[in-house]
Amino acid sequence: MKKTQRIDPLADLAPGSVCRIVSLELSGLLRRRILDLGIVPGTLIRCIRRGPSGDPTAYLVRETLIALRSEDAAQISVRTLLNGEECV
Amino acid sequence: MNLTAEQKRVLWEDRFGISLADGQIGIALAGNPNVGKSTIFNALTGLHQHTGNWPGKTVDNAQGAFLYEQKSFLLVDLPGTYSLLAHTVEEQIARDFLCFAYPDVTIVVLDATCLERNLNLALQVFEITPKVIVCLNLMDEAEKKRLMIDVPSLERELGVPVVATAARQGVGLTELKQKIVQVASGSLQTNPRQIVYSSEVEKAVKQLLPLVGSLANNTLPLRWLALRLLDGDRSFLESLSSYLGVDPCWEGLRCAQ
Amino acid sequence: MCAMTSPRSLSEVWSEAEVVRKSFPHSFSDQIVTDIYGNVEQITKQVLSKKESKRYIFDQRVDDVVTSKWFGYPLMLLLLVIVFWLTMTGANLPSRLLSSGLFAFQDQLTLWFQWIGAPAWVHGILVLGVYRTLAWVIAVMLPPMAIFFPLFTLLEDSGYLPRIAFNLDHIFKRSKACGKQSLTMCMGFGCNAAGVTSCRIIDSPRERLIAILTNNFVPCNGRFPTLIVISSIFIGGAFAAPYSGLVNALAITGLILLGIGATLLVSWLLSLTILKGEPSSLVLELPSYRRPQIGAVIYRSIIDRTLFVLRRAIIITAPAGALIWVLGNIHMGQESMIAYLAHYLNPFGQLFGLDGFIVMAFILGIAANEIVLPILLMSYLSTGYLQDFASLDALRTVLVSNGWTWLTAINVLLFTLFHWPCSTTLLTTNKETGSKKWVLLSFALPTLTGLTVCFLLTQGARFLGLV
Incomplete structure (x- = not known):
């Protein structure tokens, strides 16, 4: 399993790429919402598509498609996987 | 119950x-x-x-x-x-x-x-x-x-x-x-799987459990109660205290002591 | 008091819990959720196996079109036009049948009242007032609702609606509001009171209030009949038969777009002033597309929505019908009360390109928007009861002979779109916000918008000598 060591914000992920959640910098209700949806450290998440104007972005996580705004996705740190061998 | x-x-x-x-x-x-x-x-x-x-x-x-x-x-x-x-x-x-x-x-x-x-x-x-x-x-x-x-x-x-x-x-x-x-x-018994938490969480629960046990009547799930209190969930604290305050069984117990 | 002992010991435990929590190396709450998901993964590893599926690919293909840069917005617009076109053309025939059936029954009722020898005023209030108004409301409202609600439920069940929120979120974000507001607006097309209730899906209290206060900017089913009839006469009617239906649907769609524009503008202004704040977050689930169950769609849309809205309209309309008959039949000197009130309101109405009868109809229509047009016609004809108007030509004659121009028609359309919410919506707003202040604001916002737009348009047109 090859991995890059770089930590990026989730918002920078290009559609089609897969990554693993490292940490959440969000706060308050949104943080809890995101955690409850199963977006916890270690979770695999795949960027699926951007909205017609580039925002929000839809992510596939635990078999569910969830749309997040870029401001919020910027506060989620992820580590991009080099090869997509791990499917979400 | x-x-x-x-x-x-x-x-x-x-x-x-x-x-x-x-x-x-x-x-x-x-x-x-x-x-x-x-x-x-x-x-x-x-x-x-x-x-x-x-x-x-x-x-x-x-x-x-x-x-x-x-x-x-x-x-x-x-x-x-x-x-x-x-x-x-x-x-x-x-x-x-x-x-x-x-x-x-x-x-x-x-x-x-x-x-x-x-x-x-x-x-x-x-x-x-x-x-x-x-x-x-x-x-x-x-x-x-x-x-x-x-x-x-x-x-x-x-x-x-x-x-x-x-x-x-x-x-x-x-x-x-x-x-x-x-x-x-009751003809079909259930034994739901309980969540196993990481060791730090379990340790914290163990610390609080005796206190919680002295607090509530035995109808409430104590372990879960301890977890919520540790979670710092204020809305639960409110619900719990209002429940403990009005529950007749509970009041009876306290007054008897 | 023995009840006092339990909170105290509880607070002791609480503070002890706080000590343990603070000694925890990182966030206790986060660790709990992470642990639960750890347990969950252990379970799913044992029981779940996945195979390559075409289902995801199907969803992706549909989303490729539905949320695409080029087709996303036009498709939404097209769907809007289609829904309204189907609603309007489909409702035509059943509306006519219902109206002739119900009005034929009225004659029967009159015969029965004569047979039992009821006094004229009883017959007047019950048959010419209550029954006739109800018949009109049912004939005009039921068919479009019975078409619109199933279509809407169909879109809802298919999984398309969340895509609307996905596509439009960035526009709402720019208005410092929530993308889910678009879903509450969709609901508002059916009924603004239901739309206000549906604002519960918005998490942020500020954004929920914005959605509640602006819901009335999209026209509900009670206002569509007025929009459709007026636009059919003055806009669609200007075109030859095969095109008039389409032109009409386009005109209504244009009005709705205007309403959506106003919603965004007012939301933005609210965010800059009394509901100051930055847009919060959006967590929107986009479910898989599903083939809707036709049976369930019909059941839910007819029972839960259509009959619910209709029942409420009937409850409000019945006393309003009686009141209108009484007002139309009590005379002060030469004029009926209705005419008297209308003359009193006329100078005010003229300022905005309306007239006294129109203003009065809207004021009485606070009971339910459905009765605005029937009241208006009744007072124009001052025969003391509602007319049944099967043909639009006859209607056009009535309106034009009462001084209507194209400007009056457009002002009525605009004022139908932008005026106070109906009583049910106001009550619902009060229930949802728990504050008279917000109810007042939800009343004032669309009203001021409507008055401003009509005033500027009328004065501008008069200044330029267009009318």
């Missing part, structure tokens, strides 16, 4: 605004949003429904009655929530009902197409109440997505009956009713 039928009737009426008829079995229906919970609710209760709001809240409350094998059941539709960790009013309502109303049976409806996110809620319910039935809904959709779920081993893993349904097609609803009767009567 040491509540008499009459105490329970009063409790449901006063705190939750729900009228439980004499001898009626109370069932809670929990689940994530959009899992077909209302389809199941409608399929079980038909037109015998009563809708309103939860007392003091702008959240819909639907109740419906049905008869099965000469027994009368009252089904209470809890708000659809992803969790019971009480970040929203809906979650507080669902949590308080499961914790303080002692439903005879709780049905947790799961979306078979996204099992993980739904099991998150199911495991949380298991911590509060043992008499649970898991209704694995949208099996037809899961099949279309070619997700294979081994229902017997899921049942083993969870320790509660698992009924696979496709409520929109009416599949599995008879089995669901049979299981409700069996779990309510």
Whole structure:
């Protein structure tokens, strides 16, 4: 399993790429919402598509498609996987 | 549980605004949003429904009655929530009902197409109440997505009956009713799987557990109580203190001492 | 008091829990959720196996079109036009049949009243007032609702609606509001009171209030009949038969777009002033597309929505019908009360390109928007009861002979779109916000918008000598 060591914000992920959640910098209700949806450290998440104007972005996580705004996705740190061998 | 039928009737009426008829079995229906919970609710209760709001809240409350094998059941539709960790009013309502109303049976409806996110809620319910039935809904959709779920081993893993349904097609609803009767009567025993936390969390729980034990009567799930207090959940603290304040069994205990 | 002992010991435990929590190396709450998901993964590893599925690919393909840069917005617009076109053309025939059936029954009722020898005023209030108004409301409202609600439920069940919120979120974000507001607006097309209730799906209290206060900017089913009839006469009617239906649907769609524009503008202004704040977050689930169950769609849309809205309209319309008959039949000197009131309101109405009768109809229509047009026609004809108007030509004659121009028609359309919410919506707003202040604001916002727009248009047109 090859991995890059770089930590990026989730918002920078290009559609089609897969990554693993490292940490959440969000706060308050949104943080809890995101955690409850199963977006916890270690979770695999795949960027699926951007909205017609580039925002929000839809992510596939635990078999569910969830749309997040870029401001919020910027506060989620992820580590991009080099090869997509791990499917979400 | 040491509540008499009459105490329970009063409790449901006063705190939750729900009228439980004499001898009626109370069932809670929990689940994530959009899992077909209302389809199941409608399929079980038909037109015998009563809708309103939860007392003091702008959240819909639907109740419906049905008869099965000469027994009368009252089904209470809890708000659809992803969790019971009480970040929203809906979650507080669902949590308080499961914790303080002692439903005879709780049905947790799961979306078979996204099992993980739904099991998150199911495991949380298991911590509060043992008499649970898991209704694995949208099996037809899961099949279309070619997700294979081994229902017997899921049942083993969870320790509660698992009924696979496709409520929109009416599949599995008879089995669901049979299981409700069996779990309510006690002829089918449940032993829901308890969450194993990481060692730091378990250590903290162990520290607090004796204190919690001295605090509450034995009807409440102590371990779960400790976890909520450790979680620093203020809304739960409010619910708990109001519950402890009004519960007649509890008051009697204290005064006797 | 013995009840006092339990909170105290509880607070002791609480503070002890706090000590343990603070000694925890990181966030206790986060660790709990992470642990639960760890347990969940252990379970799913045992029971779940996945195979490559075409289902995801199907969803992806549909989303490729539905949320695409080029087709996303036009498709939404097209759907809007189609829904309204189907509603309007489909409702035509059943509306006519219902109206002739119900009005034929009225004659029967009159015969029965004569047979039992009821006094004229009883017959007047019950038959010419209550029954006739109800018949009109049912004939005009039921068919479009019975078409619109199933279509809407169909879109809802298919999984398309969340995509609308996905597509439009960035526009709402720019108005510092929530993308889910678009879903509450969709609901508002059916009924603004239901739309206000549906604002519960918005998490942020500020954004929920914005959605509640602006819901009335999208026209509900009670206002569509007025929009459709007026636009059919003055806009669609200007075109030859095969095109008039389409032109009409386009005109209504244009009005709705205007309403949506106003919603965004007002939301933005609210965010800059009394509901100051930055847009919060959006967590929107995009479910898989599902083939809707036709039976369930019909059941839910007819029982839950259509009959619910209709029943409410009937409850409000019945007393309003009686009141209108009484007002139309009590005379003050030469004029009926209705005419008297209308003359009194006329100077005010003229300022905005309306007239006294129109203003009065809207004021009485606070009971339910459905009755605005029937009241208007009744007072124009001052025969003391509602007319049944099967043909639009006859209607056009009535309106034009009462001084209507194209400007009056457009002002009525605009004022139908932008004026106070109906009584049910106001009550619902009060229930949802729990504050008279917000109810007042939800009344004032659309009203001021409507008055401003009509005033500017009318004065501008008069200044330029267009009328």
